Amino acid sequence: MSGKLRALLKSPWVFHLSTGSCNNCDIEILDCLTPRFDIERFGMVLAGSIKHADVLLVTGSGNRKSMERVKRIYQQMPKPALVVAIGECAMSRGMFIHSYNCPVPIDKVLPIDIYIPGCPPKPEAIIAGIVKLITKVKGKK
Numbered sequence: 001m002s003g004k005l006r007a008l009l010k011s012p013w014v015f016h017l018s019t020g021s022c023n024n025c026d027i028e029i030l031d032c033l034t035p036r037f038d039i040e041r042f043g044m045v046l047a048g049s050i051k052h053a054d055v056l057l058v059t060g061s062g063n064r065k066s067m068e069r070v071k072r073i074y075q076q077m078p079k080p081a082l083v084v085a086i087g088e089c090a091m092s093r094g095m096f097i098h099s100y101n102c103p104v105p106i107d108k109v110l111p112i113d114i115y116i117p118g119c120p121p122k123p124e125a126i127i128a129g130i131v132k133l134i135t136k137v138k139g140k141k
């Protein structure tokens with residue numbers, strides 16, 4: 001296992017990216033950072049720059065305008081990088097699946113490692129999803 005992955009297991013730095021959502025999933029992610037859910041106690045920190053992030057948290061259905069930016073942001077992540085799709089929109093485009101403006105699901109553009117369902121998922125579900133992601137990475141040792 002690479003040094004970067006080993007560090008990620010102890011303290012994953014996450015970067016939050018909305019690709020065009022209704023913002024409820026984003027609010028639930030922010031809730032994880034509040035003292036009530038306090039994800040920092042697990043070593044998870046919100047990274048201010050994509051260049052410092054280990055894990056990309058993606059919300060929203062993606063659209064014609066945002067998908068090019070999404071690709072560029074992912075390219076700037078140091079590798080190995082992990083990607084988590086949060087909410088129905090990020091999983092399958094949710095209620096926007098028939099929209100002219102959302103031609104492809106996000107997993108056609110980004111290599112998603114784990115999906116967290118819900119509209120929006122609760123903070124507990126988001127934290128459980130990240131723990132599953134870490135367990136999955138540990139399994140690859």
Ligand code: SF4
Nearest residue numbers: 021022024087088089
């Ligand atoms: S999954 Fe639901 S809550 Fe999340 S961005 Fe889509 S519509 Fe909003």
